[in-house]
Amino acid sequence: MEIILKEDIIGLGYKNDIVTVKDGYGRNYLIPTGKAVIASASAKKILAENLRQQAQKLEAIRKAAEAVGEKLQHIQPIVIATKVSATGTIYGSVNSLHIAQELQKQGIEVDRKIIVLKDVKEVGEYVAKVHLHKQVEVDVPFSVVAEGAEVPAEEVAAPVSEEVAETVEEAVEEVVEAVQEEAPAATEEATAEEA
Numbered sequence: 109m110e111i112i113l114k115e116d117i118i119g120l121g122y123k124n125d126i127v128t129v130k131d132g133y134g135r136n137y138l139i140p141t142g143k144a145v146i147a148s149a150s151a152k153k154i155l156a157e158n159l160r161q162q163a164q165k166l167e168a169i170r171k172a173a174e175a176v177g178e179k180l181q182h183i184q185p186i187v188i189a190t191k192v193s194a195t196g197t198i199y200g201s202v203n204s205l206h207i208a209q210e211l212q213k214q215g216i217e218v219d220r221k222i223i224v225l226k227d228v229k230e231v232g233e234y235v236a237k238v239h240l241h242k243q244v245e246v247d248v249p250f251s252v253v254a255e256g257a258e259v260p261a262e263e264v265a266a267p268v269s270e271e272v273a274e275t276v277e278e279a280v281e282e283v284v285e286a287v288q289e290e291a292p293a294a295t296e297e298a299t300a301e302e303a
Contacts, residue, residue, distance in 0.1 A: 109134045110147035112155055117143060118224060122242040124155060173241035179216055180238060186210045186250035192231055202228035202252050207236050210250070228252055 109131045113121050117138075121127045126147050129138065138144035145151055159166075188206050191199045204223035211218050218238060225236040236248045 111138060111144040112147045112151055113138075113144050115143055116222075116239075118222070118239060124159060125242075126152070126155075170241050170243060173244040176216065176218070177238075177240050177244045177246045180211075180218075180246045180248055183211070183214050183216065183248070186248065188250060188252050189255045190252060192254040196231050196254075198229055198231065198252065202234075204236070207248065207250060211248075223248075 110126060110128050111134050113123055113125050113127060116122045120129070134144065134146075139146065186207065188202055188210065190202060193199065202225075204220040204225060207223050207225065208218055208220035218240075222239045223236050224239065225234065228234055231252050231254055233249065233251055236250060238246045238248055240246065
């Protein structure tokens, strides 16, 4: 069954994508919960017209996602300390909530629902994928260490020079300002179209 997604669903697709799913999943879950509609010919025409009208707004959203992605590429290394058994297996697991909290400590707000990572049940090096936008995905490396253990010297990153930090901050501020300038205009256009 072909459906049009009304919101992002990790592992299936993004908002306004036309995807094929099993009939039961579509009829019993996605459509009744309002996450999708059947992709009929008329629904596809409406979708095409809406996408054409929202092109500027979608571009502003993509630029904002790219700005956050740029910030994510210049973060301090993430080290998550957790309780570990004698065999190196951690108690419980490290999940997207832990990554979101560590990013928040560095001043980057990311919804934990857009962070995807494999099961982390042992000490080691891992990578989490952050789905910021349909076209913007960023890999965030992180380490899981035993609580109370010292991180080896080679794993500790050298602090970022002040010049590099200032350059990154200036670039992020410029992008945020540009997005903020475009966002009200896009919102006014959308409001005018609705009226």
